[in-house]
Amino acid sequence: MLLAIGRRAIPSLKGRGTANFLGTDLRLGTLSRMPIPLRSNVLRMTPYTPGKPIDEVKRELGLSEVVKLASNENPLGPSPLAIQAVQEAAPQMHLYPDASGYSVKEKIATKFGVERNNVLLGNGSDELIHLLGLVLLEPGTNMVVGNPTFVRYDAAAHLADIELRKVPLTETWHHDLDAMAAACDSQTRLVFVANPHNPTGTVREKADFEAFLAKLPSTAVCVIDEAYVEYASDLDLPDSVGYVREGRPVVALRTFSKAYGLAGIRVGYGIAPAEIVDAIDRAREPFDVNSLAQIAAIAALDDEKHLAESRKVNAEGMARIAALATELGLTTVPSRANFICIHVKRPGQEVFDALLKRGVIVRSGGPLGMTDYVRVSIGTPDEVSAFLTAFREVMA
Ligand SMILES: Cc1ncc(COP(=O)(O)O)c(C=O)c1O
Structure with missing residues (x-):
């Protein structure tokens, strides 16, 4: 028998009265303390600690x-063009967003000289990190990251309950790309390199990066997380988007949260092989990037x-x-x-x-x-x- 409580329907437990999802025995009004079978890998995770408000x-x-x-x-703050676009679009908030993100993907595709089916959109690049884990990691595989690094990479591995290989940064707080390549094997599915890196701000330039990519096993997708790239564009950076165009297993991950000033409205994007975009389209929630976020992103991209x-x-x-x-x-x-x-x-x-x-x-x-x-x-x-x-x- 199913019992509806609030918006959730759960089976009632025979002989224990009527239980809700908190384990409260409604008939007796006491806590039944039934164990909740949470996944142990989730319990090993620590919640993200944001900066103090x-x-x-x-x-x-x-x-x-x-x-x-x-x-x-x-x-x-945000680009004034983004503020204006959001204000103008606000009366349309009763409508669902464009689930395909057509216009914003088109804008990004044109800017980077790729096809629309090479563009990922997410509710912040955080969501794309999560989704990359979801579509690429399965039991028996592993993931390689620097240590320390951006904490959300770890979360993707923990959620998939796979082996996370953390490779210490160099003494100068740079990614140790040789050691990271050596940590990969035929079971490696994801390698994350934030460039510029968080928390250190350090950068790996093109030559080092290309030597690193050449050493990775073909089964490993390398995510170059360029959340801060707009602040470093005068450097000889890896041509992340170019690697995708060449058909390499690379994802160039970007965000509107930093230089574009849209952290609160949540839009991340990426340039990726079409197969990865397709897989993520199957796995993601259909309306993950809201309509105001899409509008704001389009306007912000124009605000040089x-x-x-x-x-x-x-x-x-x-x-x-x-x-x-x-x-x-x-x-x-x-x-x-x-x-x-x-x-x-x-x-x-x-x-x-x-x-x-x-x-x-x-x-x-x-x-x-x-x-x-x-x-x-x-x-x-x-x-x-x-x-x-x-x-x-x-x-x-
Ligand atoms: C390296 C890196 N990647 C991704 C993100 C996630 O950014 P967002 O989800 O706001 O796009 C951050 C946020 O601080 C970051 O530092």
Whole structure:
């Protein structure tokens, strides 16, 4: 017998009264404590810890001014063109989005010189990482990543309950591409390389990368996660999209969350072999990228002015922070992303806590795998000034 409670229908349990999904015995009004058979691989996972929200810090510490430099967002906000497009599209919110993402895929395909069936769209690139795991990883396979690296890669492996091979970064916090290639075998299905990398901001340039790709087994799909690539476009970067055009098993993963300033509306994209796009289309939810997100992405792609300004503010803020670190006798990891890691020579958590008390939220390096570091997102000039003042006090 099926019993409907709220919106869920579950079987009632014979001899135990009527149970709802929390295990409460409704007839007796007591907890029946029936074990819930959750998957052990899921229980081994830790939930994602986002940067501390501004309002929470204000409330907890009684502060009126708080600056958040913790989540690598664009301090300039979204492109004005995206804001305008979303405002104009808002009255159409009662309609389902275009499930195929036709217009935004067309726009991306034209920009990158690929076919529309080479374009992935996701509810943030986080969703695409998840979906890549879903369509490529199965029992007996393995996945190779750097260590430390962006935590959502690990989640894809844990969800698939497969072996995750974590290859330490080099002493200079770069991906050790030789060691990563050596960690692959015929069962490797996914290799993630964030370039620029998170949490370090380091970059692997084209020559090294191509040598690495040549060593990978043909069964391994290499995801080049270019979430921060717009900040590093003056470098000799791997031609990620070109590799897809050449028919290599490569996915170039991108996002509108960083330089395009659309983190809150959630759009990620990727250029990938058509077979991968097709597989993901089968597995994904049909309306995963909402209509306003699609509209905002199209408008943002046209806003070269906003992109140029975002790069400029980032480069200037980064230089100011690196200069203060040098003045204080500290080193930084050379970053080409929109954040910088500072070696604070004591537990990053202590510096995080002391900055928090002064109304500046950064990331402690500990949970990111960089114990004696803090990671600071680059803010507006005023936000950077607030950080510099607080940091100088804390390190004095
Ligand atoms: C390297 C990297 N990849 C992917 C993402 C996910 O970005 P989003 O889901 O907002 O597109 C992030 C976010 O911080 C990141 O640092």
